[in-house]
Amino acid sequence: MKHAPRLAWTAVTAAVTLAMAACGSETPAPAASTAGGPKLAVVATTPEVADFVRNIGGDDVAVTQIIKPNVDPHDYEPTPADLQAIATAKLVVKNGVGLEEWLDRTIESAGFSGTVVDSSQGVTLREGGHHEEEGEHAEEEGEHAGEEGEEHDPHIWHDPRNAKIMVTNIQKGLAAADPSRAATFATNLATYSAEIDRLDSDNAAAWAKIPQTDRKLVTNHDAFGYYIARYDLEFVGSVIPSLDTSAELSAKQLTDLVAKIKATGTTAIFAESSLPPKTAEAIAQQAGVEVVAGEDALFGDSLGAPGTPEGTYLGAERHNTQVIVDALAG
Template sequence: MVATTTQLADFTSAVVGKDGVVSGLILPNSSAHQFDPSAKNLLDVGDAQALVANGAGLEPWLQDLMDAGAFSGDLVVASDGIVLQEGGHDHADEHAGEEAATEEEHAGEEKAAQDPHVWTAPQNAIAMVNNIARGLSDVRPDLADAFEKNAAAYVEKLTLLDTWATEAFASVAPEKRLLITNHDALGYFVDAYGITYVGSIMPSLDDNAEPSAQEIDALIERIKQEGAVAVFSESTLSDKLATTIAREAQVAVYSGDDALYADSLGPEGTDGATYLGATIHNVTVLVTAWGGTVPPLPAGLSS
């Protein structure tokens, strides 16, 4: 089995358990937006019985990859059935008047794009795990019972995770849940937990985008106006701009070991090596920064 992203490799491994080997194409702390397949990736794809992809436009290179690797297995699209959000989030609308005409047109195009970062909300992760289990059961019907059992056990953990995160964010007043990140990667997470997306350094779904000086100045002003207390960098991206913006806005910056996991999980040995660990890390960093109380982990997540 081959999975495109680090999150999907983690989900697929949970479903497969001891009954298969899962290879991930994208390395930890790397982005799907910047993926360039290696010769080994092509060989892995060519040998795979199934290829698990996110879909929703996250992997525009997917068809070329399958063609180059002579993939002849089954494609499992984990985001099937999930209602997609439009990209750009509300902060683009709130300040459209500050943009020049051409920038307004660009923002409109970005908002019309569908946000592929569906996994960031645990409820969506549950849907993805169930999609993966069904898809792999079609590939290996002899293992369908095992896949279903493994998926159910993992879904229990995701449900505990969602409940715990909801409790953690409830300790922070809604008006204090103000998020500024590198790019628009946490839209589903934001909506799941009543967080306000004040803005992003790169107001784009793609982490290759470059903000203009005007966009940076506008973000600094929004941070001051909204009363946000921190800027949160992401693990896959440089924290240089986040640090500069935080300094200019006179707020804290969370980076390095405290950076959020968004586009990718982290390497082995880090808090974000798994989806469960990455989400626990993100919730802990955010709730702590906003002055809330992080509840103890339930037994099903602490082991």
């Protein structure tokens, strides 16, 4: 994962300091909720986490989402607006597992004095993804969340069972920050958890129609390990041989991936919405398979546009399953 250059980060910090000083005590209060009283000001890092907070918090939270749709979270550089939002929030909710490497220094620069909720707490993590330096498979299961590091796969939400843990952590964080609305948050959690269960059941039913020998997946980067493990798929490889998006295939790795696609009878490479499909298209041409891209690109690190079904966690995950199953079913 990449870090923002020191000079750029200094400039951002200076800019937000000046902006906050200019605002002084005139920062507007959060809007009132439908139940009365100000909404709880929450900053959420990723589109997935922000959607979780909106579903659990409902009309009682005012959510500022830092990373917008189709922006790569692995290579994000915070803006002055991000620091201002964090400085005035009561709660910051993150994905965790090292996905937001930029967050700690952003919080420090913003002078944030509230609570940080790590939604990954209690999730069993995969270690090292599907790729090691030598190209060998890593262990499927890792340590429990809380021991963050690059060796752990941060794409935990792709297993709906993990999503249920994440929203439970978020509900606890919201209730602790605003005890007067704890009952409402608990009711919202129960409703949304049932929807996640339905998603998991529907995914399993869709995959049950695909023969085990045809469940082969090649993606832009190694973002679907939890999904693959949950629905018993075979990971053939990824265009970017890494859990993040900064790595590149060597000539040998490219040749090996093409050979493996041919040898396994894999029929498609799935592009991702937040990554360009150019390299995937080149590999697909060499391997003689199709590239699933454009409107059918998978949501690996992001969600779709706001206001669309894919702009929600549930909609994006349903999209992913439908696209993959339809392509593999021919």
